Amino acid sequence: MPRSRLTPESVTEAAAALVDEIGFDHLSMGLLAERLGVKTPSLYKHVASQADLAHRIAVLAMTEVSDAIRDATQGRAGSDALAAGAQAMRIYVQEHLGRYAAGNAARPAGPDDPLIPAVDRVLASWAAMLRGYELDSSQEIHALRMLRSVLHGFVTLEVADGFQIDTSVDDSFTWMINFIDHGMQALTATRPALA
Amino acid sequence: MPRSRLTPESVTEAAAALVDEIGFDHLSMGLLAERLGVKTPSLYKHVASQADLAHRIAVLAMTEVSDAIRDATQGRAGSDALAAGAQAMRIYVQEHLGRYAAGNAARPAGPDDPLIPAVDRVLASWAAMLRGYELDSSQEIHALRMLRSVLHGFVTLEVADGFQIDTSVDDSFTWMINFIDHGMQALTATRPALA
DNA sequence: CGCCTGTGGCTAACTACATTAGCTTGTGTC
DNA sequence: GACACAAGCTAATGTAGTTAGCCACAGGCG
Numbered sequence: 001m002p003r004s005r006l007t008p009e010s011v012t013e014a015a016a017a018l019v020d021e022i023g024f025d026h027l028s029m030g031l032l033a034e035r036l037g038v039k040t041p042s043l044y045k046h047v048a049s050q051a052d053l054a055h056r057i058a059v060l061a062m063t064e065v066s067d068a069i070r071d072a073t074q075g076r077a078g079s080d081a082l083a084a085g086a087q088a089m090r091i092y093v094q095e096h097l098g099r100y101a102a103g104n105a106a107r108p109a110g111p112d113d114p115l116i117p118a119v120d121r122v123l124a125s126w127a128a129m130l131r132g133y134e135l136d137s138s139q140e141i142h143a144l145r146m147l148r149s150v151l152h153g154f155v156t157l158e159v160a161d162g163f164q165i166d167t168s169v170d171d172s173f174t175w176m177i178n179f180i181d182h183g184m185q186a187l188t189a190t191r192p193a194l195a
Numbered sequence: 196m197p198r199s200r201l202t203p204e205s206v207t208e209a210a211a212a213l214v215d216e217i218g219f220d221h222l223s224m225g226l227l228a229e230r231l232g233v234k235t236p237s238l239y240k241h242v243a244s245q246a247d248l249a250h251r252i253a254v255l256a257m258t259e260v261s262d263a264i265r266d267a268t269q270g271r272a273g274s275d276a277l278a279a280g281a282q283a284m285r286i287y288v289q290e291h292l293g294r295y296a297a298g299n300a301a302r303p304a305g306p307d308d309p310l311i312p313a314v315d316r317v318l319a320s321w322a323a324m325l326r327g328y329e330l331d332s333s334q335e336i337h338a339l340r341m342l343r344s345v346l347h348g349f350v351t352l353e354v355a356d357g358f359q360i361d362t363s364v365d366d367s368f369t370w371m372i373n374f375i376d377h378g379m380q381a382l383t384a385t386r387p388a389l390a
Numbered sequence: 391c392g393c394c395t396g397t398g399g400c401t402a403a404c405t406a407c408a409t410t411a412g413c414t415t416g417t418g419t420c
Numbered sequence: 421g422a423c424a425c426a427a428g429c430t431a432a433t434g435t436a437g438t439t440a441g442c443c444a445c446a447g448g449c450g
Binding site for chain 2: 025104107139141142143145146148149150151152153154156157160161162163166167169171172175176179180182183186187
């Protein structure tokens with residue numbers, strides 16, 4: 001192949017780094033091209049459009065999130081796994097705000113969209129984390145959705161400056177995870193009795 | 196005053212209705228002008244820019260959300276208030292998706308930004324809802340943040356089609372609110388014993 | 391009753407940006 | 421060393437937000 005400095009992957013990676021700096025909604029083809037030392041139209045040799053680029057960033061972000069959670073929960077179980085995984089996600093989002101925003105904005109475009117397995121891997125990570133609580137199978141899906149909601153909501157509000165500063169956000173996060181953990185344990189404890 | 200068909204308020208209201216239909220990120224000055232039977236530049240006699248317009252929609256949305264919660268929780272307390280308020284917010288977001296998205300995207304622009312009191316009123320509504328649990332004052336802020344997180348996260352994921360369809364999202368929502376309610380009651384119960 | 395002023399709306403023009411067309415040129419292959 | 425292909429470039433197009441400047445109507449006032 002001829003001179004190939006850029007690839008779809010390298011362009012996506014550079015774009016991800018860029019949106020982490022300037023925010024996802026400030027992404028522009030011109031700015032990215034400048035970063036890569038290239039003129040704007042050249043980018044179209046590697047990505048189909050700005051929407052395509054945003055989608056690739058989203059897939060990258062979801063993959064990285066699931067990896068971060070997996071790494072953090074490796075070798076842990078129950079409450080430990082929950083705390084570690086939740087923190088890992090929070091840290092990831094803080095450090096890769098733009099990517100995460102891209103991940104949220106993205107919608108699967110078809111049945112074989114690579115975004116789907118990427119999102120599924122994140123879900124699988126959460127599900128694995130919940131496994132230690134041995135929840136009733138009818139409750140698993142609800143617990144999973146709650147966990148997603150609470151984590152997504154918290155990190156979203158946090159990075160959006162949604163919390164006032166008078167009380168530590170770190171404390172609130174650990175308090176919240178503890179709250180969830182206690183509730184889960186209560187579910188587990190009552191399960192045999194209630195069925 | 197001369198012939199005044201449009202006002203900043205009527206333009207904002209029309210824009211809010213528009214984004215509820217087409218999505219916040221598809222808002223355009225041209226489309227809005229067409230809806231109002233006016234040419235695009237005429238809008239600038241009433242709002243300073245598209246960003247200004249988005250900001251006004253955000254303030255409107257926050258105000259309406261707080262009103263919806265207040266109305267729903269009127270005359271209720273404890274678990275009832277929580278369930279009613281949470282449902283009210285969820286319904287509002289479902290019916291006014293674009294407005295809510297505008298509210299999330301907005302950031303206060305200064306110390307006297309009307310967005311600030313609007314957001315504060317929403318927070319006050321949640322705080323009032325929690326009052327029935329008589330939480331320890333050191334826990335109130337954490338509980339408030341958790342509640343915001345879980346509700347914001349859930350409705351955001353729901354409207355973003357983030358949940359698979361094989362299990363009822365309604366069931367998950369009520370399950371989640373119950374989970375929170377039980378956890379809060381546990382906090383209340385143990386508070387005198389633990390201090 | 392007609393002039394004066396102020397404001398809403400309009401047309402035309404400008405800018406920024408995403409995107410496309412078509413050309414050029416370097417690199418790997420034969 | 422020639423060929424072919426793909427990367428990058430320049431030039432051009434279309435759209436959307438925004439600004440400038442003009443026009444016309446409504447109300448106040450002599």
